[in-house]
Amino acid sequence: MLTGACTPKKDVSAVSEKVPQTHPFTRLMPAPQSAKEIQELLELARVYNEIDMALTGLEELSRLAPAPLNEEAAFRRVELMLEFQYPQAVIETQQLLETYPLHALTPYAHAWLARWWMAQNNDAQALDAFIHVLKHPRLTRELAEEALNSATPIAQRAPEKEAVYWLLSAAEVDLNRQEHWLRAAANRASLDTIFQLQQEKRLEGEALKTFYLHAARVRLMSGQMDEVRAIADILTANMPYDAITQKVEAWASGITQHVTIGALLPLSGKYARFGEEALRGIRLAIASETYADKVDLRIADSESKTAGAVRGYQYLVSNGSDWVIGPLLSEHTEALLPHLVPNIPVISLANQTSVAEASSKLFIHTLAKSVQAAYMANFSWQQGARKAVILSEKSSAAADEAEAFISTFEKLGGEIVEHLTLEDTIDNRSELQALRERSDDEELLAELDDDIALLSAETELEIRIPVNFDAIYIALSGKRVAALAGQLAYVGVHDIPLYGSSRWQDKHLLDDRGRYLSTSRFVNINFPANDSNTLRRMMNAYRETWGVGKPGKLFGIAYDSVLIAAVLGSRLGLQGRDTINGLYDSEGFPGLTGHVRFDKNGVGQKEFEVFTIKRGKLTPAG
Numbered sequence: 001m002l003t004g005a006c007t008p009k010k011d012v013s014a015v016s017e018k019v020p021q022t023h024p025f026t027r028l029m030p031a032p033q034s035a036k037e038i039q040e041l042l043e044l045a046r047v048y049n050e051i052d053m054a055l056t057g058l059e060e061l062s063r064l065a066p067a068p069l070n071e072e073a074a075f076r077r078v079e080l081m082l083e084f085q086y087p088q089a090v091i092e093t094q095q096l097l098e099t100y101p102l103h104a105l106t107p108y109a110h111a112w113l114a115r116w117w118m119a120q121n122n123d124a125q126a127l128d129a130f131i132h133v134l135k136h137p138r139l140t141r142e143l144a145e146e147a148l149n150s151a152t153p154i155a156q157r158a159p160e161k162e163a164v165y166w167l168l169s170a171a172e173v174d175l176n177r178q179e180h181w182l183r184a185a186a187n188r189a190s191l192d193t194i195f196q197l198q199q200e201k202r203l204e205g206e207a208l209k210t211f212y213l214h215a216a217r218v219r220l221m222s223g224q225m226d227e228v229r230a231i232a233d234i235l236t237a238n239m240p241y242d243a244i245t246q247k248v249e250a251w252a253s254g255i256t257q258h259v260t261i262g263a264l265l266p267l268s269g270k271y272a273r274f275g276e277e278a279l280r281g282i283r284l285a286i287a288s289e290t291y292a293d294k295v296d297l298r299i300a301d302s303e304s305k306t307a308g309a310v311r312g313y314q315y316l317v318s319n320g321s322d323w324v325i326g327p328l329l330s331e332h333t334e335a336l337l338p339h340l341v342p343n344i345p346v347i348s349l350a351n352q353t354s355v356a357e358a359s360s361k362l363f364i365h366t367l368a369k370s371v372q373a374a375y376m377a378n379f380s381w382q383q384g385a386r387k388a389v390i391l392s393e394k395s396s397a398a399a400d401e402a403e404a405f406i407s408t409f410e411k412l413g414g415e416i417v418e419h420l421t422l423e424d425t426i427d428n429r430s431e432l433q434a435l436r437e438r439s440d441d442e443e444l445l446a447e448l449d450d451d452i453a454l455l456s457a458e459t460e461l462e463i464r465i466p467v468n469f470d471a472i473y474i475a476l477s478g479k480r481v482a483a484l485a486g487q488l489a490y491v492g493v494h495d496i497p498l499y500g501s502s503r504w505q506d507k508h509l510l511d512d513r514g515r516y517l518s519t520s521r522f523v524n525i526n527f528p529a530n531d532s533n534t535l536r537r538m539m540n541a542y543r544e545t546w547g548v549g550k551p552g553k554l555f556g557i558a559y560d561s562v563l564i565a566a567v568l569g570s571r572l573g574l575q576g577r578d579t580i581n582g583l584y585d586s587e588g589f590p591g592l593t594g595h596v597r598f599d600k601n602g603v604g605q606k607e608f609e610v611f612t613i614k615r616g617k618l619t620p621a622g
């Protein structure tokens with residue numbers, strides 16, 4: 001490095017060994033290297049626009065050059081043909097794939113075909129090509145990343161069967177998030193597709209068990225008991241003595257019990273409109289035939305007051321409620337603590353999660369930014385982040401969000417390099433520049449000092465040391481994130497993943513058309529957003545009941561919460577202390593607003609949709 005740096009103003013970059021270069025796909029092979037002759041021909045086409053000349057040169061190499069140069073030339077020729085939309089490109093690529101099924105560039109050819117089909121707006125063919133990419137034995141790290149990032153948004157809009165097969169292929173490759181992919185596949189899969197997967201023996205081992213468990217559980221939650229029975233029959237035929245089979249059999253054979261659920265909501269006063277939205281979700285969730293005669297609903301109006309919340313809770317308990325859903329506000333939830341009755345779980349929809357620690361009878365189910373931040377800490381860790389910087393503003397909400405990320409990240413073993421609270425100004429470059437200077441790897445600089453001193457004093461060098469962090473969490477609005485991304489690039493912080501919550505979605509995130517946000521990952525909680533069978537049924541019921549409008553996030557979280565109570569209390573017949581133990585089920589509960597698991601403190605840890613920015617548009621991340 002120092003020898004190459006002897007020319008004036010040469011940029012010298014060093015990689016610090018202190019920052020772990022971990023990655024979800026480190027077990028996969030690196031990209032194959034291209035021969036110099038072929039690199040020059042590719043440059044001839046792409047830089048100088050001499051496409052036909054480059055294709056002719058590659059064709060001659062494919063015929064006359066010795067192996068393996070001739071083979072690479074043949075592959076690179078079809079790459080250019082696909083890239084520049086030549087009419088015979090697809091046919092020649094398919095012929096090449098048949099000739100060299102196990103070549104190192106074969107998975108790349110499938111990726112080139114996938115890009116071709118994407119350009120033709122053919123989602124089914126593009127997904128099929130990406131499946132071939134992921135299933136190829138010579139899959140590389142860069143191809144795995146490309147396939148997951150490019151195909152995930154396609155899968156969200158693709159037909160059910162194609163989407164499920166893609167999600168299962170992703171599960172086989174992305175082992176860090178395998179359960180995420182399997183759960184997504186289970187949510188999308190129809191019973192017909194499940195039967196076909198079983199006949200094809202598409203899954204095996206623990207992945208098969210996880211998929212069937214999630215498929216059965218999502219149907220249990222939505223009351224499709226005939227389909228739960230069908231999945232139980234598949235498991236009984238294939239693994240009759242497995243614990244998963246026994247669990248699904250118990251779900252399928254359970255007799256629905258009578259249960260009374262209380263709703264504690266502000267139906268008058270200044271928060272009445274929020275209470276009405278939540279009540280709609282509760283009513284619709286238990287309106288199915290499954291619970292028609294088995295779930296009684298008691299409703300109490302908190303009157304948007306703390307005292308009203310206490311009175312409403314006492315009314316619900318005295319009138320036989322086995323569960324309580326609500327309140328909506330944190331201060332109302334705190335007011336209930338001295339009055340909570342043993343063995344009657346309360347699922348509060350408040351945003352303040354810390355209050356849950358005060359009682360084993362209290363659970364918090366929310367989409368709050370702090371819950372999102374905890375999820376993104378786990379997500380960033382799975383993506384290989386080990387040292388993070390936090391950027392936030394001077395507000396209690398941002399502080400809570402930042403603290404949630406920090407707490408979770410540190411529990412995982414990560415290190416917070418710095419938590420910087422930014423001034424509320426348009427230009428934060430001076431603060432970010434100071435952060436950049438503080439983030440240099442001082443040990444690496446010290447090691448370089450003696451060697452640099454050996455160089456001529458007249459030689460002007462520009463030494464750039466990598467930053468000592470590999471993730472940035474930004475607890476700020478989208479408008480500020482858009483500005484900060486450019487300012488980070490200005491001070492020399494490049495290619496560091498940026499993570500955030502739905503706070504970013506303020507309609508200003510794309511003010512700069514996402515120019516510096518290609519590495520971003522942030523929570524998306526637009527509701528309703530996905531294309532699951534359960535969501536479609538809910539939307540149909542919503543339109544039949546209310547005709548117009550669209551349910552909001554509070555509707556969704558209330559809908560999911562009351563279904564958890566109905567499944568545990570009515571479908572599974574849990575009573576007394578067992579109801580509270582049931583909420584701690586490590587498998588958690590699928591829902592329209594995302595999968596939720598209640599941790600030891602009673603806080604519902606959600607799994608959210610993660611989005612990124614690609615070509616100036618918000619898109620699901622891989």
